[in-house]
Amino acid sequence: MTGRNRIVAPGFIDVFSDLFSDPLKYFIKKLKDHKQITEKDLLTTLSDKDLFYIISFGVIKKMLRGFTTIVTSLSKLDPVIKMLDLISERIIVLLDLDHMSREEALDYFIRSKRWHNYKKLLKISVMTGREDLFKELSPHVPREMPIVIKGNLCIKDPAGRKIIRLDPKDLSCDNYPIIYTDEELFNQMISTGSRKDLLILFGSGSKGYIDYRKILRTYDYNIMMSLMTRVGSEIYNTATGSIEPGRLSDVVIYDLSEAPLIAPSIDLNIISQIILEEQPKIETLIVGEEIVIDGGELLSVGRDFFEKTRSRFIELFSELSK
Numbered sequence: 001m002t003g004r005n006r007i008v009a010p011g012f013i014d015v016f017s018d019l020f021s022d023p024l025k026y027f028i029k030k031l032k033d034h035k036q037i038t039e040k041d042l043l044t045t046l047s048d049k050d051l052f053y054i055i056s057f058g059v060i061k062k063m064l065r066g067f068t069t070i071v072t073s074l075s076k077l078d079p080v081i082k083m084l085d086l087i088s089e090r091i092i093v094l095l096d097l098d099h100m101s102r103e104e105a106l107d108y109f110i111r112s113k114r115w116h117n118y119k120k121l122l123k124i125s126v127m128t129g130r131e132d133l134f135k136e137l138s139p140h141v142p143r144e145m146p147i148v149i150k151g152n153l154c155i156k157d158p159a160g161r162k163i164i165r166l167d168p169k170d171l172s173c174d175n176y177p178i179i180y181t182d183e184e185l186f187n188q189m190i191s192t193g194s195r196k197d198l199l200i201l202f203g204s205g206s207k208g209y210i211d212y213r214k215i216l217r218t219y220d221y222n223i224m225m226s227l228m229t230r231v232g233s234e235i236y237n238t239a240t241g242s243i244e245p246g247r248l249s250d251v252v253i254y255d256l257s258e259a260p261l262i263a264p265s266i267d268l269n270i271i272s273q274i275i276l277e278e279q280p281k282i283e284t285l286i287v288g289e290e291i292v293i294d295g296g297e298l299l300s301v302g303r304d305f306f307e308k309t310r311s312r313f314i315e316l317f318s319e320l321s322k
Helices: 023-035 041-045 048-063 078-084 102-113 133-142 182-191 197-201 205-218 223-237 268-278 302-321
Strands: 006-010 012-017 066-072 090-095 122-128 147-149 163-165 176-182 251-255 281-287 290-294
Touching: 006 223, 012 048, 012 223, 041 066, 048 078, 048 302, 066 223, 066 251, 078 122, 090 102, 090 182, 102 122, 102 133, 102 197, 122 133, 133 197
Parallel strands: 012 066, 066 090, 090 122, 122 147, 147 163, 163 176
Antiparallel strands: 006 251, 251 281, 281 290
């Protein structure tokens, strides 16, 4: 590999990803149409092994788009730990334990917390919409981790910890130190480069297209790149949002030799546009000290994994469609 037509960039951080439903969105839609099965129904049906395949598939999909850190909300940790034994990717798990009692949630979180910093890849925090759980769990959340709140909850952390709200800004929490991430989240959805996914998300081609163009008029590409690297890194304290001398960084090397719009003089905004819209080939992806993609190929996962995953998806659909 030469340096010609290559761009080195920090890995993206996905500030909130649904690793469960994203790989299964077509599967879930068909089940909803056929039997009115909800995502919650499906989640209670799946074994930890099924969740391992689904989560791994979702992580690989993100890696192939240049993401090296993924924030996700789950109620089970075991499938993520098993996945990290196969794939090197930074995962921040926001444990959503709102379905449990205070005692059950505290016991589960304390048992799960021992996996914090597993392989230097896994981070653990809490996402909750319950004030009682916030007060019960927040003292046990690792000090460097923010806590994510949802719903109509407005609350302060006595320890001064960073609080993140994932819901829109129509709820006023005056005098509360809350970081709102709805704009960042929207940009995350846009800037994965998958317009098709965006159209499905909004359920209407015309509405999705209008929203896509609106956001591009609002933010230039360099700002969008910053949201996906530096800003996301600062929100979750990952220290992976920039490449600096003497610091271990997550790195993506893009091969732009087949990308359009390449000019003799490099304009960073144009390069950002190519990366965000065109999804150029990823030559190499490095997470920490490990090369996980090289020459455009995944190094830790082979054809056998994808064949097993595909077979299990087909079996699941057949079982649940009866």
